[in-house]
Amino acid sequence: MINANPNVEAHYGALETRWNAVDGSLDFERLVVPTGNSESPFHRWFHLKEAFSVDLLPSILKKLSFEGLSELRILDCFAGGGTTLVSALELSSQVRVTATGIEQNPFLHHVSSSKVKALQEGPQLAQQLQDAFNEVGRIYGSDASFKADMPALSTFSNEAYFPPSLLASLLRIKAAIEHCDIPTLPRDLLLTAAASCVESTSRLRRDGRALRYASERQPREPWDEFSARVQQMIDDIDLSQPASGTGTVIRGDGRRPLLHVDGAAKKDLIIFSPPYPNNIDYTEIYKTEAWYLDFYTDAQQFRSQRLKTLRSHPSVRFSDEYDFECSSDAAAVRELVKPILEAVPDDKYATGRKQLIKGYADDMLTLFRQCREIISSDGRLVYVVGNSAHGSGDALFIIAADLIMARLAELANWRVEEISVARGLRRRVTNSRFLRESVVTLSPA
Ligand SMILES: C[S@@+](CC[C@H](N)C(=O)[O-])C[C@H]1O[C@@H](n2cnc3c(N)ncnc32)[C@H](O)[C@@H]1O
Structure with a gap:
């Protein structure tokens, strides 16, 4: 069993004490994975391995005591196969739902928006x-x-x-x-x-x-x-009964929701699972479907699609510029990522890994700042994210996205209500307790 970099572990340990971190396995272990999706109407039209469960949204609404609301305005910035939107529209007989999703991948956008449009049509x-x-x-x-x-x-x-x-x-x-x-x-x-x-x-x-x-x-x-x-x-x-709510999936950049949604129309719940900083490149793994449907016809279009995605993978060399560097939060972000950058082994992957750490933090800060502008005063933001192990042997270190994002959310004027640890990941690799997947709840500070 490999020990993860001790400086990084100590950094995460200190960060975590700022917030309420709880064992959420009973509530969430089966909901952060696509449990039930392949048997559920509409959800089952395309199996997205990285989706969360059809039952996640109802469970979150219950936990947040949002069940009795007469209206629910909801946004998913990384809509994927449309789990949030389909689940939300399925509730529209009980609550007036306005559900918006943003998805950058052309094929996944096609899938989620087809589901959402079909749900609104009826028999x-x-x-x-x-x-x-x-x-x-x-x-x-x-x-x-x-x-x-x-x-x-x-x-x-x-x-x-x-x-x-x-x-x-x-x-x-x-x-x-x-x-x-x-x-x-x-x-x-x-x-x-x-x-x-x-x-x-x-x-x-x-x-x-x-x-x-x-x-x-x-x-x-x-x-x-x-x-x-x-x-x-x-x-x-x-x-199906035609959903009485409205649902839309926008093809665009979920890191910048203000580009796509009306900032004046506040949301009650923003919920998403972003790409995790674990090197998965959605453009790559859903490429055959996207090429089949002619969303790309040459290598240039394919590369330009990759460049539009969240900086969670090193499949393309993104620009080495970071918005946080010229913001008032520059020192705080540097302090947050410094121990992690220092843990990156000096090998051929070093540049890509450092860019991933800084790029991911930069994207998340932008995202949280923009989401803060469109949340209602008693709204919540819930994110599901997994941490990942990088490097190997003595040089192994964890990127704890749940904690990094929580700190960035604070900088963007959110309060971290709870970090609910849904499950541990690949415990065989390392004994780090930070290799895990969490559901984190924020409220506007
Ligand atoms: C973990 S998946 C979301 C899965 C979704 N929760 C579901 O249940 O279907 C993350 C999604 O983010 C998308 N994505 C990556 N970069 C993006 C960006 N800049 N804007 C919007 N979506 C993006 C990926 O294509 C992928 O579909």
């Missing part, structure tokens, strides 16, 4: 989707020479990853959807269903930070897979 959409599916099936089955262009991403040309006949079917499905004259929402839903088949019809598996080759995997037949997914959507829509 007549089920028939429209059935008709659109029938039409696509007619085109798909009518002419075997009808085929689509291959995405420029080289991963698709690897025959071990994508067996050619299956890939040809997958591409024909997309081409058939695009060929048909069908209304926008059914079309978007069909594209979501088709893109949701990319992983299961290949030998690629999302695994932590990468897409890995799974040689043992038997890829599924695309049309069968697609049909099953569309049928699932039809069933879910057919059984």
